[in-house]
Amino acid sequence: MSTLQLENVRKSFGKAEVIHGVDLEVDDGEFVVFVGPSGCGKSTMLRMIAGLETVSSGQLKIDGRVVNEMTPGKRGIAMVFQSYSLYPNMTVRQNMEFGLQQAKTPKPEIKRLVDEAATILKLHPVIDKRPGQLSGGQSQRVAIGRAIVRDPGIFLFDEPLSNLDAELRVHMRVELKSLHQRLGRTMIYVTHDQVEAMTMADRIVVFNDGVIEQVGTPLELYNAPANLFVAGFIGSPKINLLNATRKSGDTLQVPGGKLTFPQLDRLSEAGELVVGIRPEHVVVADAGDADISGKVTLAEQLGGETFLYVEIDGLENAMIARAPGQIRVQSGETVGLRLPSDRRYLFDPKSGRCLNRLTFD
Amino acid sequence: MGPQILPANATLTQRLASAFRAIHWRNTVTMTILIIGALLMLAPFMWTFSTSLRPPAEGFRLPPSFLPTEFETLRDGPIPFLPMYWNSFLVAAITTIGVVLTSSMAAFAFSRLRFPASNLLFYLLLLGLMVPPALVLIPLFFVMAQLGLMDTIWSLVLPGLANPLAVFMMREFMKSQPREYEESAFVDGASYWTIFWRISLPQMGPPIAALSIIVFTTSWNNFLLPLVFIRSFESMTLPVGILSLFGSYGPQQLSVILAAVSLAVLPLLVVFLVAQRFIVESIAGTGVKK
Ligand SMILES: Nc1ncnc2c1ncn2[C@@H]1O[C@H](COP(=O)(O)OP(=O)(O)OP(=O)(O)O)[C@@H](O)[C@H]1O
Ligand SMILES: [Mg+2]
Numbered sequence: 322m323s324t325l326q327l328e329n330v331r332k333s334f335g336k337a338e339v340i341h342g343v344d345l346e347v348d349d350g351e352f353v354v355f356v357g358p359s360g361c362g363k364s365t366m367l368r369m370i371a372g373l374e375t376v377s378s379g380q381l382k383i384d385g386r387v388v389n390e391m392t393p394g395k396r397g398i399a400m401v402f403q404s405y406s407l408y409p410n411m412t413v414r415q416n417m418e419f420g421l422q423q424a425k426t427p428k429p430e431i432k433r434l435v436d437e438a439a440t441i442l443k444l445h446p447v448i449d450k451r452p453g454q455l456s457g458g459q460s461q462r463v464a465i466g467r468a469i470v471r472d473p474g475i476f477l478f479d480e481p482l483s484n485l486d487a488e489l490r491v492h493m494r495v496e497l498k499s500l501h502q503r504l505g506r507t508m509i510y511v512t513h514d515q516v517e518a519m520t521m522a523d524r525i526v527v528f529n530d531g532v533i534e535q536v537g538t539p540l541e542l543y544n545a546p547a548n549l550f551v552a553g554f555i556g557s558p559k560i561n562l563l564n565a566t567r568k569s570g571d572t573l574q575v576p577g578g579k580l581t582f583p584q585l586d587r588l589s590e591a592g593e594l595v596v597g598i599r600p601e602h603v604v605v606a607d608a609g610d611a612d613i614s615g616k617v618t619l620a621e622q623l624g625g626e627t628f629l630y631v632e633i634d635g636l637e638n639a640m641i642a643r644a645p646g647q648i649r650v651q652s653g654e655t656v657g658l659r660l661p662s663d664r665r666y667l668f669d670p671k672s673g674r675c676l677n678r679l680t681f682d
Numbered sequence: 683m684g685p686q687i688l689p690a691n692a693t694l695t696q697r698l699a700s701a702f703r704a705i706h707w708r709n710t711v712t713m714t715i716l717i718i719g720a721l722l723m724l725a726p727f728m729w730t731f732s733t734s735l736r737p738p739a740e741g742f743r744l745p746p747s748f749l750p751t752e753f754e755t756l757r758d759g760p761i762p763f764l765p766m767y768w769n770s771f772l773v774a775a776i777t778t779i780g781v782v783l784t785s786s787m788a789a790f791a792f793s794r795l796r797f798p799a800s801n802l803l804f805y806l807l808l809l810g811l812m813v814p815p816a817l818v819l820i821p822l823f824f825v826m827a828q829l830g831l832m833d834t835i836w837s838l839v840l841p842g843l844a845n846p847l848a849v850f851m852m853r854e855f856m857k858s859q860p861r862e863y864e865e866s867a868f869v870d871g872a873s874y875w876t877i878f879w880r881i882s883l884p885q886m887g888p889p890i891a892a893l894s895i896i897v898f899t900t901s902w903n904n905f906l907l908p909l910v911f912i913r914s915f916e917s918m919t920l921p922v923g924i925l926s927l928f929g930s931y932g933p934q935q936l937s938v939i940l941a942a943v944s945l946a947v948l949p950l951l952v953v954f955l956v957a958q959r960f961i962v963e964s965i966a967g968t969g970v971k972k
Contacts, residue, residue: 373865394871406862410884419880420870471870 323474330379354518357528363511399468400477407452420471476508549673577633578613595668602664603642611657766923774901777842789852810846837911855889891960
C-alpha cells in the first residue's frame with residue numbers, strides 16, 4: 322500500500338548531472354514501467370527510489386513522507402536486481418529468510434511466509450540448494466521470492482528478465498504480471514525492451530537523457546506520442562519517418578510522392594516538417610491509389626504477415642510496411658504505398674514535438 | 683597416440699601403461715630441469731631435518747642415522763623451547779586473526795561505504811607503507827614502555843594489528859567484487875555490521891587465505907621486535923630463542939639447533955598447506971564465475 326512522488330528530482334555524479342529534474346506520481350498498486358535507451362538514467366532513478374543512491378536535489382516521497390535521507394531498509398521497498406544478486410553463501414531458504422530476520426520477524430512466522438512464497442513461485446524443489454546450483458529462471462524466482470516475503474509497499478525491478486532466454490522471458494513476464502494482480506502492490510519496473518513495457522505496464526514512463534519525455538498508458542503512448550523520440554521508441558518495427566517540404570496550401574512533398582494534410586496551416590507554419598507513419602498502418606496499394614511508390618529491397622515472409630523494406634527515391638529502407646497475410650513480391654519490384662491520412666503523424670523537426678492528434682477507436 | 687578411455691574394470695597394469703603413454707615425452711627436458719631445481723630448493727631443508735635427527739657427534743657423518751634424540755634434548759634442555767614455541771604460535775595466531783578482522787573491516791568501509799574524505803584517509807593509510815619499520819621502533823619502544831607491555835607478547839601483537847598492506851589488498855579485492863550483494867542486503871534492511879559479517883566476509887575466503895599466509899609467516903619470522911621488546915624466556919618467541927640456543931649449544935651441537943629450526947618451520951608448512959587449498963580452489967573457481 323504505497324504511493325510514490327518525485328518532485329524535481331536531480332542527480333549528479335561529481336560534476337555531471339545525469340537526472341535533470343524529474344516529476345512523477347505513482348499511485349498505490351500501479352505497475353509503472355521505466356523505459357528508455359541505455360544510459361538514460363533508468364537504473365539511477367530506481368536506485369534513488371531504493372535509497373542506494375543519494376538524491377542530489379528535489380524530493381522523494383513515499384506515502385507522502387519525504388524519504389530522501391531514509392535508509393533503504395526503512396523505506397518499505399524491495400528490489401530485484403538484473404544479476405539477481407542472491408547471497409552466494411546461503412541456501413534458497415536462507416536467502417528468503419534474510420530480510421525477515423533483519424525485520425526481527427518471529428521464527429514460526431518466517432517459516433510460514435517463506436513456505437508460502439516458495440509455493441507461489443514453485444521453489445520447494447530447490448529450497449535447500451545454493452544459488453550456484455540454480456538455473457537462470459530459478460535464480461530469478463528466488464530473487465522475486467526474496468522480495469515478496471517481505472511484503473514491501475513498493476517493488477523495484479531493474480531489468481529482471483534481461484538475463485533469461487527469449488522463451489523464459491515471455492513466461493516470466495506473464496508470471497510477474499499475474500503476481501502483480503495477486504499482490505496488488507505498487508511496482509516499478511525498469512526495462513529497455515518496449516514490448517515488455519507495452520505488455521506489462523499500467524503506465525509507461527519514457528526516459529531520455531535524464532528527463533521524462535512522456536508518461537502515459539501503453540496505448541496513449543502508441544496513439545499519441547508527444548514527440549519524435551517517443552514515437553520512435555514505442556512500436557516495433559519502428560515508426561517510419563519521412564522528411565517533408567511544404568508545397569502550396571495543404572500539400573507536402575515527401576520522397577517518392579506528395580501528401581495532402583487537411584488544414585495544414587493551422588498545425589504549423591514551418592517549411593520543413595517530418596511525417597511519421599507506423600509500418601502496420603502503411604497499405605500496399607495499386608498505382609492509382611498510392612500516395613508514394615518505391616522499390617522493394619527485402620520482403621520478409623512470416624506467414625501471417627509480410628514485412629516489406631522499401632527504398633524510396635534512392636533512400637534505402639526509407640520505409641517498412643507491414644502487410645497482413647502473404648503478399649507475393651520480389652525484391653526489386655516497385656510497389657505503391659498508401660499512407661492513410663488518419664494515421665499520419667506530423668512532427669516539427671526542430672522541437673521534435675508532435676503537431677497533430679490522431680483518433681483510434 | 684593419446685591417452686585412451688579405459689573401461690572401469692581395467693587392471694592396474696593397464697592403467698599404469700595408459701598413464702605412461704599419456705606423458706608428453708617432448709617435455710622431458712623441461713621436467714628434468716624443474717626436478718633439479720626442486721631438489722636444489724629442498725636440499726637445505728633435507729639436510730637441516732636429517733641432521734636434526736642425529737646425535738650431536740654424528741652431525742657431519744655419513745651415512746646418516748635416523749634417531750630422533752635431539753628433539754628430546756631440546757625439550758629437556760636449559761632453554762624453555764616449548765614455551766617459546768607456544769609464544770610464537772600465540773603471537774602469530776592472534777596477529778593473523780586480528781589483521782584479517784581489522785583489514786577486512788577497513789576494506790569494507792573503504793570499498794562499500796561513502797563517507798567524507800574516504801579517499802584521503804585511504805591514501806594516508808598507504809603512506810604508512812612507506813615508513814620503514816626500523817624507524818618506528820624507538821617511538822614504539824616508548825609507547826610499549828608507557829603501556830607497561832614491555833616483555834609481554836602483547837608488545838609483539840599490538841604493533842602488527844594495523845597493517846596498511848593488508849587493508850590495501852582486501853580493499854582491492856572487494857572493489858573487484860560486485861556491490862550488489864551488499865546493496866541487496868542493505869535494501870533487505872540489514873545493518874552495516876550484519877552486511878559485513880554475513881554477506882561480505884563469507885565471500886572473502888580466498889584473499890583471507892592469502893593474507894593469512896603472509897601475516898602468519900611474517901609474524902612467525904619476526905626478529906626485530908622480540909629482540910628489542912622481549913628479555914625473559916617466558917615471553918620469548920622462536921627467532922630470538924633459536925639465537926640463544928646457539929649461544930648455549932654452539933656449533934658442536936649443531937644438530938640440536940637444527941632440530942629447533944626444523945620444528946620452527948613446521949607450522950608454516952601446515953598453514954601454507956591449509957591455506958593453499960583455498961587459494962587454488964578460488965583461482966580454479968574464477969573461470970566459471972557467474
Ligand atoms: N556511480 C556512477 N558514477 C558516475 N556516473 C554514473 C554512475 N552510475 C551511473 N552513471 C552515469 O549515469 C548515467 C545513467 O546511468 P544508468 O545506469 O542509470 O543508465 P540506464 O538507463 O540504467 O542504462 P542501461 O539501460 O544501460 O542499464 C550514465 O551516463 C552513467 O554513465
Ligand atoms: Mg540500468
